[in-house]
Amino acid sequence: MTKHLKTALNRIRRSPYQAIAAISIMTMTLFLAGALFLLSAGSQAVLNYFETRPQINAFFKVDYVPPQSEIDRIHSELDATGLVKSFHFVSKDEALTIYKDLNKSDPLLLDAVTASMLPASVEVSAYQPNDLSVLADKLKTEPNIDDVRYAQDILGALTKWTNSVRVVGLTLVGTNILITFLIILLIIGVKVAGRREEIVVLQLVGATRSYISAPFIYEGVLYGLLGGFIAWGIMYLILLYSMPFLVTFLAGIPILPPPILFMLEVLGGEMLLGALVGGMGGLMATKRYLKT
């Protein structure tokens, strides 16, 4: 194995321009794959975030303080649908606490507001985003409930966006992987053709197919590993650079910064994908010369 690896490294060193071309195309494709994967994973994380938040806020009339019996009745009626994941009553005092917490940096706003000015509410979350409208409709029929808000629209748009990212991403990445595979096949194919005399000699002295193919496969794998690493590095740098903007853009949705372990998994995935594409290219390039 070490011998074949050394041979592959020597061949890469002896044809630097071919190596640069191979690593560049591999880097481009793996960068695209990684970026689209991160975009897709990020969208999914945002979607998950919204799905796990209380999605419906139903506000009672401002001047109305609901008795416990009414809250229990609403709770049990919603529970009876079997769609409710959680139910939480927010009293006027609790609403004031939340308000104070949100506006603690602005004393003027704090002084002007009292508990009586804020409505009591219920926060309801569902197991499935699609069930929100059923629960919202039910809450709207309550005579003392003034306003019902839920994130159905956001979730619908986000789901569409995530699905689109996946479809477009898979198509783009699939096409690029195919192009990269063909270019690696071409680059290593040229090298194989340049060494066909050597291959003939190796065959005549009893070398197995795997012995002859191994350095070319290793070469493809090395292109893939290097391309994967460089693509990941560029992607991570861009992500770190864009972090302040993204954190502001996502307005408190806690998905950034991505965990280091997750990014290391992305690195592993990129290098594995690169190694597979490169290795397959090397294998296919030698195959046609090893038929006899």
Place this chain on the structure above:
Amino acid sequence: MVSAHTLTKKFGDLIAVNGVSFSIDPGEFVFLTGHSGSGKTTLLRLILRELRPDTGKLTVDGKDTSQLKVKDLPAFRRAIGPVFQDYKLLLDRNIWENVALPLEVRGVKPADIHSAVRMALDLVGLAKKIDMFPGQLSGGELQRVAIARAIVGKPKLILADEPTGNLDPKTAKDIAKLLKDLHSELKTTVIMATHNAEIVDQFTLRVITLDSGKLINDTPKGKYDQAS
């Protein structure tokens, strides 16, 4: 060691080997003669299983070459040491590495490769040139390297295809003598294809003569057949 029965090989309309039958015992030294295009190289390529016969049967070291699958070829070829007119040495490897090649592809341990290569290069008289590259050697020396590569794996059969074809008369005689000496020392079967009458007549050994693909003469202690 090698047995051919009504062996035929065609390339399109050209019949390169035409119904050839012969048998070579282990340890024999056989000259395969005939003019250019008589079918000598095709016959050697059939024995090395670079080609498959169209009809007939060819058995080498007990194996029917027609029945060999691609995956069987490496093991089959390890029993044969080929020597070519154009040497077929790897120009980017030094003499040591060229000779070590058949053992490396078999995964032999480095220590064993070391002793075997040293012995093979001693036998061909090139022990002092191990670090040199093919581009630095003369034609005779290159053929000696090729012979060392052929014998290093202790093959049962050496196939030499016009090994003296690119050499001057004196060097050609030296190479032929080297092959004969190695045959005597190693007891390996040797088939040497040549159209050099002087070399064939230098020894009194079995001569198989081909003409237009047909075997026209098979003499146990023969001379070069000028008629061919």
